[in-house]
Amino acid sequence: MIYAGVDVGSLTAKAVLLRDGRVAAWHVEPVSATPGESARRVLEAALEKAQARRDDLTRVCATGYGRHEMTFADLERSEISCHGLGTFTSNPVVRSVIDIGGQDCKVVVLDDAGLVDDFAMNDKCAAGTGRTLELLARTLGVSLGELGPRALRARRALPVSNKCSIFMELDVMQWMHQGRRAEDIARGITASVARRVAALAGKVTLRPGVCISGGVSKNAAVVRELELALGVRFVPLAHDPQIMGALGAACFARLEHERAREHDRRVLRASDPVSSVDAAATPDCAGCTGGAP
């Protein structure tokens, strides 16, 4: 039995196939054309990697920004729920998830079953998201991938505002005008983004077992600053942090299937005369004195 989760975000589409409770295959590609079309393509690519066909899929769950446009999906779940269940599946000790993506930042607190207990989200302001890192790396004249390593080589963090990406850009430009080292400016940028995320995390009560996901988790400097700011050490994930949403969706597809099967079994039992007698009679048997026919 194969369950599929498809996550179409603002920049990339992700698909995960779950077979026997394990990740059988996954695929990530940039969003193209319409969300529905991207979803179809990424799912086909994952199926090919798993050497499976569309007919082999038991259930498909959609999530992400483009989830309403996936007509082929059997069910939909929010990004928050999927991120939570995905990280919980990837590492069962996870109880809090900090997800920093390109367009938003989420902090999700989970219960012991991996379902959402509480969350905080910022999708109104770009400060504290990957978009800001992208913007400021460009201002500084380094690639996005280089920003983290540069920041780690810094001697000090030059203060950079954390109120607004445009204000941050201005601070960066002023440091550049003064001829400061790019490493120290990069460190200021990563520290500022981390402060912003830590402020969002302060809105909920984190449970021990904190992990980080989303594209920004690939920036080692932001990760380190955030660990310092929150006073935690992030627990590792067994899979690429980018596919957490799709993995969670696949898990929801499985949960939904199991729930439906359980429901069918009950209905079946109720309509089957022999098993319904058994089911109904068994509790009464405790006080039975042996007079049954």
Add this chain to the structure above:
Amino acid sequence: MITAGVDVGTRYVKVCVVRDGRILGADVRELAGVFGDVVRASENAALDEAGLLGVQVRRKAVTGFGAAAAARLVRRAPHFLSREVPVLDEGVCAARAVTELVPGARTVIDAGALFVRSLALTPDGRITDRAVTEKCAAGSGRFLEMIAASLRVPQEEVSDVVATAANPYRMSNSCAVFAESEVISRVNLGVPGPDLLAGILVAIAEKALTLATRAEAAPPVVVVGGLGHMPSFLRVLGDVLGQQVSVVPMDPQLAAAYGAALLAAEPVVARTRSRGA
């Protein structure tokens, strides 16, 4: 007495050389490249236009976001005999320019590159209340600049393009960075560029309205700052405020530099240091 006002904003450097309230020479230039070189070049250009030598400028004052850094440079300019260069608050400078040119103005809206400011004045020109954007660049000139650049509309054509808009488009994102992505996706969906730009102007005007309300704005309202160059912005702002607004009768972008030059000539100069506010 000949005085000079230097306004170092977040995007442009503005210099005004003034004698007895009259502008002799002025310069506006983009802050790109080496900071010190731009400030010095702008000062020299304003002096050249006035046909003056540096030594003839008796007093100077600086204002704006980069004022503190600029003060050191301006003080060390060759042939400048007075070594005193006060750093003045932008709001105070803008208000001084307005009271000089529009006596009786009660509200000043300073719409610049990054900060939008609203000042409430008494009939004789003292500031009684003020409000300024300090947390976010939503509703700033930089916001408009970013969107215009992503639509490939040159700054000087923005106003005319907006005038052709049929239905101003209302952005769902107030963050300038997110709005930029939203604009790109809307363009792909076929929303006309003029409608998108007009929507941004409405958003900026609404931001100014929020500030003006906080500072208890009373008519007449006078606009200074770079956005004052845009007739379309003045029209939208007038609609949003529900009252006539006028622009200061000079290059509105130079208003704070002009105010600084006027204040430099006055015996008691308020020595307020400010950063942004």
